[in-house]
Amino acid sequence: MTTQISRDLLAQAVDQSNDGITIADASQSDWPLIYVNAGFERLTGYNASELLGKSCHFLQGTDTNQPEITLLRDALQQGKNCLVTLRNYRRDGSMFWNELSLSPVRNEAGTLTHYIGIQHDVTARILPDHHLHQTAPRTPIQPDHPVIDIDGRFEEQFSHMLQTAQRTHSLLSVLVIQPDEFKHFNERYGHAAGHACLRMVGERAAKSFGRSSDCIANYNGDEFAVVSTSDSAEGLQQHLQKLRDQIRALNIPHSDTPDGVVTICIGVISLVPQRDTTAQELLNQANTALQEARRHGHDSEHLV
Numbered sequence: 581m582t583t584q585i586s587r588d589l590l591a592q593a594v595d596q597s598n599d600g601i602t603i604a605d606a607s608q609s610d611w612p613l614i615y616v617n618a619g620f621e622r623l624t625g626y627n628a629s630e631l632l633g634k635s636c637h638f639l640q641g642t643d644t645n646q647p648e649i650t651l652l653r654d655a656l657q658q659g660k661n662c663l664v665t666l667r668n669y670r671r672d673g674s675m676f677w678n679e680l681s682l683s684p685v686r687n688e689a690g691t692l693t694h695y696i697g698i699q700h701d702v703t704a705r706i707l708p709d710h711h712l713h714q715t716a717p718r719t720p721i722q723p724d725h726p727v728i729d730i731d732g733r734f735e736e737q738f739s740h741m742l743q744t745a746q747r748t749h750s751l752l753s754v755l756v757i758q759p760d761e762f763k764h765f766n767e768r769y770g771h772a773a774g775h776a777c778l779r780m781v782g783e784r785a786a787k788s789f790g791r792s793s794d795c796i797a798n799y800n801g802d803e804f805a806v807v808s809t810s811d812s813a814e815g816l817q818q819h820l821q822k823l824r825d826q827i828r829a830l831n832i833p834h835s836d837t838p839d840g841v842v843t844i845c846i847g848v849i850s851l852v853p854q855r856d857t858t859a860q861e862l863l864n865q866a867n868t869a870l871q872e873a874r875r876h877g878h879d880s881e882h883l884v
């Protein structure tokens with residue numbers, strides 16, 4: 581049994597919904613908005629007066645290569661329902677993940693008259709750390725695996741590993757890892773998303789170099805330094821290739837890289853250290869190798 585409710589109550593319910601609710605005119609080709617609720621104003625930071633009469637595509641900013649936009653376009657042209665999750669940008673330029681549901685409205689004759697859009701902010705679900713870091717974007721990275729600070733245990737551990745390799749004439753590898761186009765990532769998605777991205781990359785790298793003989797630290801803000809002892813040069817190269825694949829498989833969207841996802845470059849120095857080799861020299865050489873990897877392009881490595 582359905583209970584009758586007044587039109588006023590219905591209007592109030594729609595207006596006060598937490599999600600965005602929008603209605604577009606289907607008689608015009610670019611689907612201009614004829615109604616937006618207060619939830620949509622809150623979500624996007626725009627006032628209704630700035631939105632009415634316009635098509636919503638401006639919320640995509642310059643980020644218009646998202647495959648979901650083609651799905652949207654096709655569904656609208658065919659008068660069908662659709663549910664997509666895409667990146668949108670608020671009035672202040674900050675990015676949010678918009679789970680957008682579109683439904684056609686038809687009159688009694690079956691003619692499409694309107695489209696209803698429901699917009700749900702799912703940023704916290706897609707970037708789980710996003711909300712935690714919104715107020716403190718520069719907090720240190722503390723994943724489950726021990727990515728440690730360059731000024732703390734890392735230096736001590738590095739120095740110990742270097743001395744052991746010098747004494748036993750064994751191979752030592754120093755790597756510097758950096759996400760590609762990270763400056764653009766921060767500009768496009770904001771520092772909170774940048775921080776979450778670094779955390780995911782750092783955790784993946786820490787898992788990859790998770791033996792007790794390895795150590796890894798967050799370094800120079802957006803880089804990771806790794807010191808590893810036990811790989812042969814060939815074994816190490818395979819390990820690096822696997823790590824690059826794993827980072828790509830994290831599927832962190834990044835519209836400024838050729839693959840559309842976050843990739844990394846890795847610079848490596850691998851050698852049997854001399855008695856007078858210092859940790860700083862090795863880090864400098866790994867950094868020079870990183871610059872060389874970056875010259876090759878995105879998602880590459882350079883080993884010396």
Ligand SMILES: Cc1cc2nc3c(=O)[nH]c(=O)nc-3n(C[C@H](O)[C@H](O)[C@H](O)COP(=O)(O)O)c2cc1C
Pocket residue numbers: 602603604610611635636637639640649652653656666668678680682695696697698699
């Ligand atoms: C009712 C309605 C609401 C929409 N809401 C959004 C939205 O919140 N974000 C978005 O990126 N696109 C939204 N769109 C889709 C765009 O307005 C546009 O139709 C889509 O980008 C495809 O058009 P294009 O070919 O001009 O890019 C909505 C469309 C309709 C009909």
